[in-house]
Amino acid sequence: MVDVTPADAVPPAEVGEVELYHPHSWWTKYVFSQDAKVIAVQYSATATAIGLVALVLSWLMRLQLGFPGTFDFITPEAYYQFITMHGMIMVIYLLTALFLGGFGNYLIPLMVGARDMVFPYVNMLSYWIYLLAVLVLVSSFFAPGGPTGAGWTLYPPQAIMSGTPGGQDWGIILMLSSLILFIVGFTMGGLNYVVTVLQGRTRGMTLMRLPLTVWGIFTATVMALLAFPALFVACVMMLLDRVLGTSFFMPAIVEMGEQLQHNGGSPILFQHLFWFFGHPEVYIVALPAFGIVSDLISTHARKNIFGYRMMVWAIIAIGALSFVVWAHHMYVSGMNPYFGFFFATTTLIIAVPTAIKVYNWVLTLWRGDIHLTIPMLFALAFIVTFVNGGLTGLFLGNVVVDVPLSDTMFVVAHFHMVMGVAPILVIFGAIYHWYPKVTGRMLDETLGRFHFWVTFVGAYLIFFPMHYLGLMGVPRRYAELTDMTIMTESARHLNSFISIMAFIVGFAQMVFLFNLIWSIRHGREAGGNPWRATTLEWQTPQTPPEHGNFGKELPIVYRWAYDYSVPGAKEDFIPQNVPGDFAPSREPA
Amino acid sequence: MSVILVFLLVIAGFAGWWLSHQRLTAKPWLEQGLAGDFVGFDRSALPTAKIGLGVFLAVVGCLFSLFTSAYFMRMGLPDWQPLPLPRLLWLNTGMLVLSSVALQCAVVAARKGQIDNVRLGLATAGFTTLAFLVGQLMAWRQLTGDGYLLASNPANSFFYLITGMHGLHILGGLVGLGRTSVGAWNGARPERLRLSVELCAMYWHFLLFVWLCIFALLAGWAATFIDICQRLLT
Numbered sequence: 001m002v003d004v005t006p007a008d009a010v011p012p013a014e015v016g017e018v019e020l021y022h023p024h025s026w027w028t029k030y031v032f033s034q035d036a037k038v039i040a041v042q043y044s045a046t047a048t049a050i051g052l053v054a055l056v057l058s059w060l061m062r063l064q065l066g067f068p069g070t071f072d073f074i075t076p077e078a079y080y081q082f083i084t085m086h087g088m089i090m091v092i093y094l095l096t097a098l099f100l101g102g103f104g105n106y107l108i109p110l111m112v113g114a115r116d117m118v119f120p121y122v123n124m125l126s127y128w129i130y131l132l133a134v135l136v137l138v139s140s141f142f143a144p145g146g147p148t149g150a151g152w153t154l155y156p157p158q159a160i161m162s163g164t165p166g167g168q169d170w171g172i173i174l175m176l177s178s179l180i181l182f183i184v185g186f187t188m189g190g191l192n193y194v195v196t197v198l199q200g201r202t203r204g205m206t207l208m209r210l211p212l213t214v215w216g217i218f219t220a221t222v223m224a225l226l227a228f229p230a231l232f233v234a235c236v237m238m239l240l241d242r243v244l245g246t247s248f249f250m251p252a253i254v255e256m257g258e259q260l261q262h263n264g265g266s267p268i269l270f271q272h273l274f275w276f277f278g279h280p281e282v283y284i285v286a287l288p289a290f291g292i293v294s295d296l297i298s299t300h301a302r303k304n305i306f307g308y309r310m311m312v313w314a315i316i317a318i319g320a321l322s323f324v325v326w327a328h329h330m331y332v333s334g335m336n337p338y339f340g341f342f343f344a345t346t347t348l349i350i351a352v353p354t355a356i357k358v359y360n361w362v363l364t365l366w367r368g369d370i371h372l373t374i375p376m377l378f379a380l381a382f383i384v385t386f387v388n389g390g391l392t393g394l395f396l397g398n399v400v401v402d403v404p405l406s407d408t409m410f411v412v413a414h415f416h417m418v419m420g421v422a423p424i425l426v427i428f429g430a431i432y433h434w435y436p437k438v439t440g441r442m443l444d445e446t447l448g449r450f451h452f453w454v455t456f457v458g459a460y461l462i463f464f465p466m467h468y469l470g471l472m473g474v475p476r477r478y479a480e481l482t483d484m485t486i487m488t489e490s491a492r493h494l495n496s497f498i499s500i501m502a503f504i505v506g507f508a509q510m511v512f513l514f515n516l517i518w519s520i521r522h523g524r525e526a527g528g529n530p531w532r533a534t535t536l537e538w539q540t541p542q543t544p545p546e547h548g549n550f551g552k553e554l555p556i557v558y559r560w561a562y563d564y565s566v567p568g569a570k571e572d573f574i575p576q577n578v579p580g581d582f583a584p585s586r587e588p589a
Numbered sequence: 590m591s592v593i594l595v596f597l598l599v600i601a602g603f604a605g606w607w608l609s610h611q612r613l614t615a616k617p618w619l620e621q622g623l624a625g626d627f628v629g630f631d632r633s634a635l636p637t638a639k640i641g642l643g644v645f646l647a648v649v650g651c652l653f654s655l656f657t658s659a660y661f662m663r664m665g666l667p668d669w670q671p672l673p674l675p676r677l678l679w680l681n682t683g684m685l686v687l688s689s690v691a692l693q694c695a696v697v698a699a700r701k702g703q704i705d706n707v708r709l710g711l712a713t714a715g716f717t718t719l720a721f722l723v724g725q726l727m728a729w730r731q732l733t734g735d736g737y738l739l740a741s742n743p744a745n746s747f748f749y750l751i752t753g754m755h756g757l758h759i760l761g762g763l764v765g766l767g768r769t770s771v772g773a774w775n776g777a778r779p780e781r782l783r784l785s786v787e788l789c790a791m792y793w794h795f796l797l798f799v800w801l802c803i804f805a806l807l808a809g810w811a812a813t814f815i816d817i818c819q820r821l822l823t
Contacts, residue, residue, distance in 0.1 A: 118637050187648055194644055199637040208615045222604075225644070226597065229652040233659060237750070244739055246746040248663065264668030264743065269659060272590055276655075304618060312613065323597055560617035 023547070034120035035547045036105045036192075039127050041438065043101035046127075047094050048513075050134050054089035055506055057082040066499025068482045077165040079479035080149030085141075087152030088175070091281065092182060093134055095423055099288040100186070100224065101130060103430060104193045104217045106438070110537035111214050113202025113555050113577075115548045117192040126192070129185030136178040145169025151477065153274060156249040156267050160242040162256070172242060176235045183228045183235075193221040202536075204557035209576070211535045211561040212311055216291020219319045220284045227280035227323070234273035241265070271333055275326040282419050283322040287315055289426035290357055293379045295561070296429050297361055299533045300376035301368030302572050304562035307360045314353035321350045331399050332406045340399045347397035351390070358387060369565065369572075373531075374448040378429030381456045382422055389418025392467065407477070410470025413463045421459045428455070428512070435516075436530050440543050441523030447515040451508050458505035465494045534575050535561050592661065596654035600647055642788055646795045649758060653799050656754065657806055660747050664812065670742050674808055675731045681724035682804060688717035689797045692790040699783040704773070707786060711770045714793065718763060725756055751803055755796070762792050 023029040033039060061082045064074045074082075105123070109116055117123045140147040149165030150158060150172060162168040166175070197210070197218045210218075237248040241262070249270040250262030298305040305311060327335060327343040361383050370376065392414040396402045405411060428451070435443050470476075473486045481487045481495075529538040541551040555577035563574040633640060663669070695710025729749065737745045769785040777785070805811045 119641060187645075191641055191644055191648075195637060195641045199632045199640055201632055206615070206617075207611045208613065208617045225648050226600065226651050229648060230593075230655050232652065233655045236754075237659065240739075240746065240750065246740045247668075247743055248659070248746060261740070264666055266663060266666060269662050272662070273655065273659060276590065276593070308617060309614070316608070320601060324594075559620070562618070 032124060034116070034124045036109050036117045036120070036123060037438075037545065037547075037549075039123055040102050040105035042127050043097055043105060043130065046131055046134055047098040047102060050089055050138070051094035051098075052513075053138070054086045054094060055509065057086040057089075059503060059506055061086065062499035062502040064479060065481070066496040068480055074479075076479040077149060078146075080151070081147050081165050081171075083477070084149050084151055084154075085137075085147050089137070090420065091152065091285070092179070093137065095285045095419075095427075096186070096224070096281070097130060098427060099285060099423070100193065100217065100221055101127065101189055103213075103288060103292065103434075104221065105189070106434070107213055107537065108193055108196050108217060109200065110437075110540070110545065110549055111211050111535055112197060112200055113205055113536050113550065113557060114196055114200035115550065115554070118195045118200050119192050122188045123192045126185045126189035129181055129188065133178045133181035133185060136174055136181060140166070140171050140174035140178075143170035143174060145171055148172040148175045150175075153271075153278070154238070155274075156238060156241065156265075156270050157251060157253055157262075160238065160250070161253075173239065176239045176242075179235045180232060180239075183232045186228060187225065190221045190225045193217060194225065202554045202557060205576075208309070208312070209557055209560045211291075212294040212305065212308070212315075213288070213291040213535075215312055215315050216287045216289070216294075219315050220287040223280045223287070223319050223322065224284045227277045227284065229277075230273050231277035234270055234277070237273075238270065268330075268333060271330050272326070275329045276323075278329060279326040280322045283318055285419055285423050287319065289382070289423040290315065292430045293382050293426050294357075294361065294364075295535070296375045296379040296426075296433055297364050298562050298564060299433075299531050300373050300379070301365050301370045302564045303364055303368035304564055305360065306363040306366075307356075308560065308562065310356055311360055314356045317353040318350060321346060321353070325350060328397055328402070331402045337399075344397055344399050348394065351394060354390060358383065358390075373432075374443070374445070374452055375429040375433040375531075377449075377452050377456075378425050378432065381452070382425040382429065385417055385425060385459070386422040389414060389416075389422055393418060405470060407475050408470035409466045409474045409476050412476050413466035413470055416463050416466075421463065425456070425459075428452070431516075433531065434537075435519070436526030436543070437537055437540075438544055439520050439523070440526055441519050441521075442526045442530065443519045443523060444515050447511055451512045451515065454508035454511075455505055458501050458508065461501040462498050462505065465498055469494060532571070532573050534559075534563055534573050536576055539575050539577055590658050590662070592658040593651070593654045596650060600651075636784055638784060638788060639791070642791055646792070649795070649799070652754070653751075653803070656747075656751050657802070657811075660751070660806060661812070661815075663743050663747065666743070668742070669744055671744050671809060672732065672737045672742070672748060675728045677724055677728045677731065678804065681721050681728065682800065684717045684721040684724060685797050685800055688714040688721065689790075689793045691717060692786070692793050695786050696783075696790045699779075699786045702779060704779075707782065708770075708773050711766065711773055711786070711789075714789075715763070715766055715770065718759060718766070718793075722756055722759060725752055728752075748807055751807070755800060755803060758796055758799075762789070762796060765789055765792065 023033065023035075028034075030038060033042075060074060061079065063071050064079050105117070108114075137147075143166075145166050146169070147166055148154070148159065148171035150167065154172070154175070158164050158167070160167050160172055164172075166172050197214060201210075237246075240246045241248055241250050245261050247262045247265035249267055250260070250265040251267065252263045253260050294305050294311060325343055325347045327339060328347045331340060331343075365380075392410070396405060396411065396414055432443055432448060435441075469491060472488075472491060474481065474491060475486075482492070487495075526543065528540065528543045531538070536555055536557070537545075539555060540549055556579075557576045558579045559574060559576055561576055563569075563576075565572045566574055691710045691713035693710075695707050695714065698704075698706030698710060729752075732745070732748070733739075737748075739746055739749050765785075766789050769782070769789055772782055772785060802811070805814075
């Protein structure tokens with residue numbers, strides 16, 4: 001432990017001020033901006049726009065599943081295209097881009113006390129390449145043959161064969177190119193997020209004083225930088241297989257009675273590469289959510305986070321462990337039983353740090369001064385949902401349970417709970433929490449509560465019955481199920497019910513969008529710190545913060561981010577940049 | 590996948606070493622109200638650009654480790670027929686070594702403030718690197734001329750893929766080298782020039798290292814080496 005001596009006056013940062021790029025025109029200020037906050041809004045808007053496309057695709061899928069045979073335009077091919085694009089967009093172009101590109105860009109510089117990201121130009125480039133990736137993806141809807149229908153995992157050999165929609169057309173080529181672009185763009189942004197946390201911190205902001213939001217985003221970015229290359233490699237190699245006829249993944253294969261020129265490749269090799277990226281990806285989405293939810297709970301329960309150190313260690317442990325569990329997605333591909341045993345063990349071990357985090361959130365709430373604001377409601381909903389989704393993860397982590405369940409709706413329900421609904425709830429909570437900082441106005445409370453209750457209850461009504469369908473044996477990935485003996489009368493009714501709930505929940509998101517746009521002008525004035533929070537982004541001289549964030553002088557940090565309800569203090573929160581010695585708050589009991 | 594796991598283990602070791610110096614066992618809730626001057630815990634004294642490049646090189650290392658992993662996994666399948674490496678690759682390797690040495694000389698000169706030697710080093714590095722790239726293209730032509738086409742065997746596919754990927758990274762580096770050279774001839778500030786030259790040298794050394802690993806891999810020495818290791822272990 002380092003000896004710490006009290007001192008009230010600390011000289012301002014001896015590190016030279018960053019040279020900020022000063023925009024001269026409307027174009028460089030709002031379009032080709034190098035300001036991380038503008039880039040964050042651009043990222044978020046693009047991700048939301050493409051996310052809406054994915055939402056509509058899920059409606060189309062539910063139309064087919066809930067009311068089979070009613071809609072002629074949903075052919076089996078179209079259904080596969082919907083499923084593929086829905087999955088890919090939601091996982092990569094929405095969740096990854098929104099958490100890291102959106103929240104990362106907005107919050108990292110503000111929370112660590114920096115004027116901007118360390119490489120603003122590269123940061124700007126990152127967004128434009130992301131936009132290009134999205135446009136390439138969207139263009140595949142209009143290409144001959146339509147987008148790829150290979151499933152979001154793009155498993156070869158089927159992904160590049162003529163039986164799969166887009167396999168021998170443009171669909172798969174555009175998909176792979178778009179992913180390659182996304183990874184290049186993300187790497188540029190990711191370098192910024194990591195190096196800004198390392199080098200951009202203001203005076204006094206030690207690593208152990210960082211808000212957990214920054215810890216979550218930081219660790220997730222490090223993971224993403226190391227995991228996305230695997231997807232990059234897989235995409236490049238599959239592109240060569242498809243375009244130039246190599247045989248990295250393609251085995252000798254006969255298609256329509258015709259021997260293809262491919263020979264001897266290994267589809268399993270692709271699966272290894274894909275899941276080496278794919279599993280860390282789950283935590284790339286989850287860790288920022290963990291971090292953000294910790295801050296929301298602490299702020300809205302007016303209590304310091306329980307076990308801050310454990311929270312940090314758990315984030316690091318989860319990040320490291322998530323690189324050695326990938327093959328649990330491949331139990332049904334067949335593997336040496338010892339490998340299966342190894343990967344089942346590592347998978348179950350991840351439950352330990354994750355459970356620590358859940359306990360700490362609950363213990364933070366314990367005897368807190370809980371304000372049931374909308375961000376808090378979403379945070380609470382997240383904890384419940386994450387526990388539910390995590391529990392089914394314990395089922396599926398075991399080889400013997402996974403093998404019969406792997407191709408059923410149970411898996412769909414599991415991953416939607418744990419990596420769909422849970423992070424999205426955090427995103428909503430975070431938007432209600434930080435919207436006042438971004439725009440200077442509060443989101444409408446009544447619409448917000450409506451949005452919360454419909455989304456939360458509705459998501460459960462969608463995904464809980466799906467577990468049941470899965471246990472009955474209803475398979476996933478099938479466009480048409482009516483003739484199967486598994487589809488009893490009750491199962492069909494349940495499917496229709498799920499579909500109707502999906503439309504209702506989707507409608508609630510339109511209300512949310514309306515709220516977002518309407519409140520920019522008509523929302524209640526928020527002031528600089530409406531939640532009475534301690535972290536640096538709430539202490540900026542202007543709201544919304546100007547380019548450069550902190551006015552003339554950077555703040556100096558004197559305390560951790562969780563000084564809520566300190567005994568002896570005048571107010572129930574002490575911002576991080578307030579000096580002075582108060583009676584130390586009790587250690588978390 | 591063992592190559593990438595070993596690579597990640599190295600990264601994890603480095604990250605662990607760094608984290609162990611960051612007071613991760615501190616109890617921040619007990620340190621409130623005290624001055625924020627934990628000397629040495631704010632940020633690294635290294636230039637930010639160098640740290641950025643370091644992180645980027647970790648990503649590049651990850652990329653090539655993954656290619657290597659895929660190479661070893663694909664190599665075990667029965668249709669693999671190794672291709673003879675053109676002798677020209679030895680000459681290319683020499684060129685890349687020369688360019689790395691030239692950049693190192695430029696770094697030394699930049700630290701001493703000898704602008705002429707910096708220019709000489711940068712120019713030499715630029716030309717030898719271009720020679721390397723041309724040499725690689727000639728090696729490709731030679732192979733295709735001898736009938737070793739991209740799609741005819743996975744060993745060929747990997748050869749073109751990995752050398753191509755490496756070449757693209759070199760090409761990207763040339764952009765940085767070009768910008769540095771423009772600065773060197775147009776009188777950039779000495780400390781700024783020094784940093785740029787150092788960054789170039791760092792990138793070149795790393796890509797030289799990657800090339801030597803790739804060369805060993807493609808020539809089959811890496812496989813022999815791993816084979817010997819495995820025998821020693823069992």
